[in-house]
Amino acid sequence: EAAGNAATVHHVERDNDERLAWWREAKFGLFVHWGVYVVLAGEYQGETVPGIGEWIQYKKQIPKQEYLKDYAGKFNPTEFNANAFVRMARDAGMKFIVITAKHHDGFAMYDSAVSAYNMVDATPYGKDPLKALAKACKKYDIRLGFYYSHRIDWEHPDAICDRYNDWDYNPTNAVFDRYWKEKSMPQVKELLSQYGDVSLLWVDMARGLDIKYAREMAEMARSLQPDILINSRIMDEGYEGPGMELWDYETSSDNYIHPQLDMKDWEAIVTTTDSWGHKKVDTNFRSAKQIVQVLVSVVSKGGNLLLNVGPDATGVVDPAIQQHLKNVGVWLDHYGETVYSAKGTPFSRTHDWGVITRKPGILYLNVFEWPAGGFIDLSGLQNKVKSVYALTEEGKLPLSYKQKVIKNTSVHHLNVMLPDRPVSVLNTVIAVEHEGDL
Ligand code: H79
Known part of the structure; x- marks a missing residue:
């Protein structure tokens, strides 16, 4: 030393x-x-x-x-x-x-x-x-x-x-x-x-x-x-x-x-x-x-x-x-x-809509503020997304999404359409299942 x-x-x-x-x-x-x-x-x-x-x-x-x-x-x-x-x-x-x-x-x-x-x-x-x-x-x-x-x-x-x-x-x-x-x-x-x-x-x-x-x-x-x-x-x-x-x-x-x-x-x-x-x-x-x-x-x-x-x-x-x-x-x-067994994410910089936690092969978008326009645009996820859904008390609610790379750059974007309104009055959770791990 x-x-x-x-x-x-x-x-x-x-x-x-x-x-x-x-x-x-x-x-x-x-x-x-x-x-x-x-x-x-x-x-x-x-x-x-x-x-x-x-x-x-x-x-x-x-x-x-x-x-x-x-x-x-x-x-x-x-x-x-x-x-x-x-x-x-x-x-x-x-x-x-x-x-x-x-x-x-x-x-x-x-x-x-x-x-x-x-x-x-x-x-x-x-x-x-x-x-x-x-x-x-x-x-x-x-x-x-x-x-x-x-x-x-x-x-x-x-x-x-x-x-x-x-x-x-x-x-x-x-x-x-x-x-x-x-x-x-x-x-x-x-x-x-x-x-x-x-x-x-x-x-x-x-x-x-x-x-x-x-x-x-x-x-x-x-x-x-x-x-x-x-x-x-x-x-x-x-x-x-x-x-x-x-x-x-x-x-x-x-x-x-x-x-x-x-x-x-x-x-x-x-x-x-x-x-x-x-x-x-x-x-x-x-x-x-x-x-x-x-x-x-x-x-x-x-x-x-x-x-x-x-x-x-x-x-x-x-x-x-x-x-x-x-x-x-x-x-x-x-x-x-x-929450349980979940980890922090490289996406953990403060988003204006909430925070992200993760487990192997899955991200959880915790939505604090319902975004104007009704969608979340997440940049930086390079893994191929398999499915996106909201957790609800009745089970999974499938959501539509688009994944793309911005032309002439290596910037990956994931666009998730949210449900019409928050699923939980305390905190709505959107799961993003993807290939591989981060
Ligand atoms: O147990 C809780 C606090 O009592 C303890 N830590 C948490 C978990 C704690 N110990 N010290 N401090 C918190 C900070 C101390 C602040 C002080 Fe003061 C500033 C001590 C004297 C000046 C605040 C203002 C307390 C007394 C006057």
Whole structure:
């Protein structure tokens, strides 16, 4: 490797095709942000606090003792029903769930022997919701993953790093290594040894974390759960160098969707409101149509979608969101072949009418905006087209098409006549079957 060569690309031998196989098929998962912050629900001392709800302790510098007594001490989500929760994900067409086992506040949402700052010891609820969730996931054949804030922790006096708790603690005598050994590692160990199969370790905000820690955590995780997937945030965002092979796929920035096809394994993480954790004022719900469009857009760029919901302090997701998810699931029942196991396409530049996904020998045109004139003109497909049809709830609706090469050029055009009107109110899908593969 030439020293000083700015163009050096770190080639990583990940050797993880086998363990990624289910994830590449699944495409769609449920992200769940749930913690003590939902008791505050975005309000502090009578004031609405702007921004993402799960950061409220940091924003208002709420002392740990107050957070424990006044908020954890009142957290009693008696309406949380793990079976119903997992059915909600399954019926939305999702194949896996990733839930916050511990967010930046340091509060364990499960029965932890490592720290009493947890759901069983510090709340009137007194039960372990993750145990119930793990059991329900097994029952409904939905894979389970845990979000764990491995670096930031506002409860532990030694977790001194970027965005630490500087209202309770003085960094002078803090030793990050102590936090790592006393809490971060042992809690992840609990999560990966006491909840059956765990399919994903989802870590966040590594900023500035020494690679030796990332390596230690990844090795421990894989020794306990050999098939586990680990997301890229185990290290700094955009990190390139030794250790890159520790993670399995790349999480892109919060609420960000790649504008172009990206061939690497990546996921978009997207909220269904304007916050991850529940807030009272946070009622800007994404509609079913918006969710479907985000999903197929992400798939058309080669990614997976991890879509977030934030249950409230009673343990329930807003009924409006539940209804939207249900509608997404009904749509996927009929049109799921444009999503599951589908890949991005070289045609994934934004068309004014929608996005394209593909499988071997077939393209799926997802029509967001019905084009004026009632036809789609697609350029660039050189393979001979065999048939074109709209997917409908009653089966295939054949469509007429013309394929031609523009005279004196090598530009291939495919002209597809659309049905008179959209077939689905959420998203119409046109299949183009062609010879060979792309
Ligand atoms: O878990 C969700 C977020 O809480 C977490 N990642 C997703 C998945 C996240 N961690 N950090 N960030 C998001 C970005 C941090 C933004 C900050 Fe701020 C800017 C922290 C301090 C300044 C926003 C504004 C949050 C507090 C004030």
